[in-house]
Amino acid sequence: TGVIRTALHNMDREAREHYSVVIQAKDMAGQVGGLSGSTTVNITLTDVNDNPPRFPQKHYQLYVPESAQVGSAVGKIKANDADTGSNADMKYTIINGDGSGVFSISTDKETREGILSLKKPLNYEKKKSYTLNIEGANTHLDFRFSHLGPFKDVTMLKIIVGDVDEPPLFTMPSYVMEVYENAKIGTPVGTVTAQDPDTANSLVRYFIDHNTEEDRYFTIDASTGTIKTAKIFDREETPWYNITVAASEIDNPGLVSHVPVGVRILDINDNPPELARDYDVVVCENAKPGQVIQTISATDKDNSANGARFHFSLDEGLSLNPNFTLRNNEDNTASILTRRRRYSRTTQDTYYLPLLISDGGVPPLSSSTTLTVRVCACERDGRVRTCHAEAFLSSAGLSTGALIAILLCVVILLAIVVLFITLRRSKKEPLIISEEDVRENVVTYDDEGGGEEDTEAFDITALRNPSAAEELKYRRDVRPEVKPVSRHHLSSSLDSIDVQEFIKQRLAEADLDPSVPPYDSLQTYAYEGHRSEAGSISSLDSATTHSDQDYNYLGDWGPEFKKLAELYGEIESERTT
Numbered sequence: 001t002g003v004i005r006t007a008l009h010n011m012d013r014e015a016r017e018h019y020s021v022v023i024q025a026k027d028m029a030g031q032v033g034g035l036s037g038s039t040t041v042n043i044t045l046t047d048v049n050d051n052p053p054r055f056p057q058k059h060y061q062l063y064v065p066e067s068a069q070v071g072s073a074v075g076k077i078k079a080n081d082a083d084t085g086s087n088a089d090m091k092y093t094i095i096n097g098d099g100s101g102v103f104s105i106s107t108d109k110e111t112r113e114g115i116l117s118l119k120k121p122l123n124y125e126k127k128k129s130y131t132l133n134i135e136g137a138n139t140h141l142d143f144r145f146s147h148l149g150p151f152k153d154v155t156m157l158k159i160i161v162g163d164v165d166e167p168p169l170f171t172m173p174s175y176v177m178e179v180y181e182n183a184k185i186g187t188p189v190g191t192v193t194a195q196d197p198d199t200a201n202s203l204v205r206y207f208i209d210h211n212t213e214e215d216r217y218f219t220i221d222a223s224t225g226t227i228k229t230a231k232i233f234d235r236e237e238t239p240w241y242n243i244t245v246a247a248s249e250i251d252n253p254g255l256v257s258h259v260p261v262g263v264r265i266l267d268i269n270d271n272p273p274e275l276a277r278d279y280d281v282v283v284c285e286n287a288k289p290g291q292v293i294q295t296i297s298a299t300d301k302d303n304s305a306n307g308a309r310f311h312f313s314l315d316e317g318l319s320l321n322p323n324f325t326l327r328n329n330e331d332n333t334a335s336i337l338t339r340r341r342r343y344s345r346t347t348q349d350t351y352y353l354p355l356l357i358s359d360g361g362v363p364p365l366s367s368s369t370t371l372t373v374r375v376c377a378c379e380r381d382g383r384v385r386t387c388h389a390e391a392f393l394s395s396a397g398l399s400t401g402a403l404i405a406i407l408l409c410v411v412i413l414l415a416i417v418v419l420f421i422t423l424r425r426s427k428k429e430p431l432i433i434s435e436e437d438v439r440e441n442v443v444t445y446d447d448e449g450g451g452e453e454d455t456e457a458f459d460i461t462a463l464r465n466p467s468a469a470e471e472l473k474y475r476r477d478v479r480p481e482v483k484p485v486s487r488h489h490l491s492s493s494l495d496s497i498d499v500q501e502f503i504k505q506r507l508a509e510a511d512l513d514p515s516v517p518p519y520d521s522l523q524t525y526a527y528e529g530h531r532s533e534a535g536s537i538s539s540l541d542s543a544t545t546h547s548d549q550d551y552n553y554l555g556d557w558g559p560e561f562k563k564l565a566e567l568y569g570e571i572e573s574e575r576t577t
Contacts, residue, residue, distance in 0.1 A: 013048075048083075059156050163199075207246055209244040220245060280374075286380075374387055
């Protein structure tokens with residue numbers, strides 16, 4: 001069958017793990033002439049847990065400085081096991097020794113080493129060495145080999161604590177101090193103390209770690225550690241301050257330790273009480289005497305020890321109030337009561353009630369305030385209906401519809417007045433209707449008149465004789481608003497009149513006349529003077545004379561000269577006929 005069996009007793013993997021066996025097979029039962037074949041079989045011995053762990057040494061020594069941090073690894077230790085795999089797994093424990101409470105040990109599963117860690121801080125000045133008994137034991141046992149002995153081993157570890165120059169140590173892990181608000185600058189708050197833990201016992205210097213602005217509210221004595229105020233405090237603004245105090249050795253300033261310090265600001269009674277909120281006090285017109293219309297309360301910025309008890313009263317400096325009274329409820333509240341029956345808004349719609357509020361602090365403080373009481377119309381159950389002016393109109397018997405009708409009439413009257421003023425202003429506009437006529441103050445009339453024979457349409461006396469224009473003539477386009485000044489009448493005779501002086505005089509009178517408009521005015525004087533030897537050069541009589549002049553070009557001058565073109569056209573037609 002080709003079964004391979006061991007030929008040796010108690011084969012040891014740790015001595016030899018691999019074997020090679022050559023196997024030959026023959027036919028014909030191994031007789032001559034038969035055929036054969038061979039092969040090589042490799043045999044590997046598997047491991048069993050038949051070897052206990054062993055420490056290479058029975059005594060170990062480890063140096064650990066006293067500055068080692070708690071929780072950090074300070075050393076390693078390892079026991080050897082000839083087995084492999086899970087058969088070599090082990091666990092390390094501290095079974096006894098004076099350092100079992102200071103150190104701890106754990107097992108690294110990858111390297112199968114014992115990791116020694118620090119549980120508590122070391123102090124060379126208090127204890128310079130520790131002794132530990134460390135045991136290493138297999139975690140997977142094979143009871144077939146239990147007769148080979150216990151599968152564990154023990155060694156002793158001596159730990160030497162090294163002396164290190166340490167920073168100063170404060171007597172407390174933290175400090176809490178108190179100081180009253182409004183204390184003067186330089187008032188002592190408290191003292192911190194730190195010492196050099198080394199045998200040299202060097203002197204210590206104190207200072208405040210100014211990392212925040214709050215630290216600048218305090219100062220510290222570098223030698224004694226006394227903390228003092230640097231500013232005046234207000235508890236109502238900031239009731240607590242946190243600072244950090246540092247201490248260093250004078251011989252080695254690089255070694256610094258810190259400690260937190262909390263400063264509580266104590267309260268003093270420095271704030272008077274005031275009303276808790278702005279009250280809207282309303283009294284009904286149908287109120288009865290002794291009726292509570294409002295309950296008020298007060299508040300104080302100081303704490304309960306200096307202002308929790310309030311007393312309310314009316315201002316004693318004034319006479320007895322005939323309308324309202326105040327009742328102190330002895331529970332930090334007060335009630336406002338009416339003193340008479342019925343209030344009328346038509347008589348008085350607002351009342352002012354002066355109050356005095358005091359606290360129970362030491363020393364007691366008080367403040368005065370004034371409550372405004374409004375008179376309102378209320379329902380029978382006490383609900384406020386309205387406090388506005390509409391209530392007065394309702395009491396007078398005017399409904400909402402009547403009020404709307406009155407307002408509508410007022411609007412209509414205002415519209416009529418505006419329309420009347422607009423029409424009055426439109427009548428004062430100038431009579432110029434031609435947009436193309438750019439001359440100023442030129443009055444245009446559509447009346448063509450009856451020719452030279454018609455002397456009723458316009459008085460041409462002023463054109464013929466300047467003496468006839470001496471009297472004041474009012475302007476027809478502008479209504480004078482002031483009385484005209486009297487003009488100087490010419491005393492000279494008609495024969496001695498100088499036209500240039502006459503025009504200058506009229507121009508000066510026009511400039512000084514306050515009744516004329518402020519804009520430029522065109523005043524035309526058609527006086528031609530006395531007859532000359534050459535005769536008249538006027539065109540008024542030109543219609544009676546014959547002329548070869550062709551007036552057809554007037555038709556090309558536009559609509560302004562249409563009438564003139566028609567007149568001259570008729571004259572030409574008469575000549576031809």
